[in-house]
Amino acid sequence: MSKVAVVFWSGTGNTEAMADAVVSGAKAKGADVSVYSPSEFSASMVSQFDAIAFGCPSMGAEVLEETEFEPMFTNVEGSLSGKRIALFGSWGWGGGAWMTDWEARCREDGAVLVCPSVICQEMPDDAAIADCEGLGAALA
Numbered sequence: 001m002s003k004v005a006v007v008f009w010s011g012t013g014n015t016e017a018m019a020d021a022v023v024s025g026a027k028a029k030g031a032d033v034s035v036y037s038p039s040e041f042s043a044s045m046v047s048q049f050d051a052i053a054f055g056c057p058s059m060g061a062e063v064l065e066e067t068e069f070e071p072m073f074t075n076v077e078g079s080l081s082g083k084r085i086a087l088f089g090s091w092g093w094g095g096g097a098w099m100t101d102w103e104a105r106c107r108e109d110g111a112v113l114v115c116p117s118v119i120c121q122e123m124p125d126d127a128a129i130a131d132c133e134g135l136g137a138a139l140a
């Protein structure tokens with residue numbers, strides 16, 4: 001059974017709704033799924049998982065959330081080389097620029113992005129939920 005971690009931050013619930021769908025998609029494929037807030041996850045845990053989904057909305061000015069998520073991600077990214085990961089998150093007005101930067105950063109870390117990232121404006125609609133389920137399935 002594939003072990004999948006879903007690590008996400010969400011201020012107003014939009015990325016959380018996406019995370020719920022990622023979890024559903026991975027579980028539907030038979031994965032053993034663990035869900036963490038940023039404060040619960042650290043570099044030493046990366047090796048416990050076959051794949052990791054990271055979720056964070058666009059915050060600040062097209063950056064990751066800076067108080068909890070960014071410190072966690074800075075901590076783990078030195079452990080992501082060769083790791084199968086996928087990214088998701090919600091945005092409000094920027095059109096997704098933060099995700100393009102985040103994907104480039106992950107590639108520089110040597111992470112393997114196993115499927116297209118899923119982004120959506122504010123609350124995910126049915127199509128975005130389906131894409132998140134597909135992301136979870138791809139990681140499983």
Ligand SMILES: Cc1cc2nc3c(=O)[nH]c(=O)nc-3n(C[C@H](O)[C@H](O)[C@H](O)COP(=O)(O)O)c2cc1C
Nearest residue numbers: 010011012013014015057060062090092093094122
């Ligand atoms: C402090 C703050 C900064 C934000 N900065 C951006 C931004 O730079 N670009 C953007 O597209 N949306 C931005 N947003 C909008 C959020 O990304 C959007 O509302 C998203 O759906 C929030 O997801 P969440 O419900 O998971 O927290 C910002 C929201 C807040 C509260």
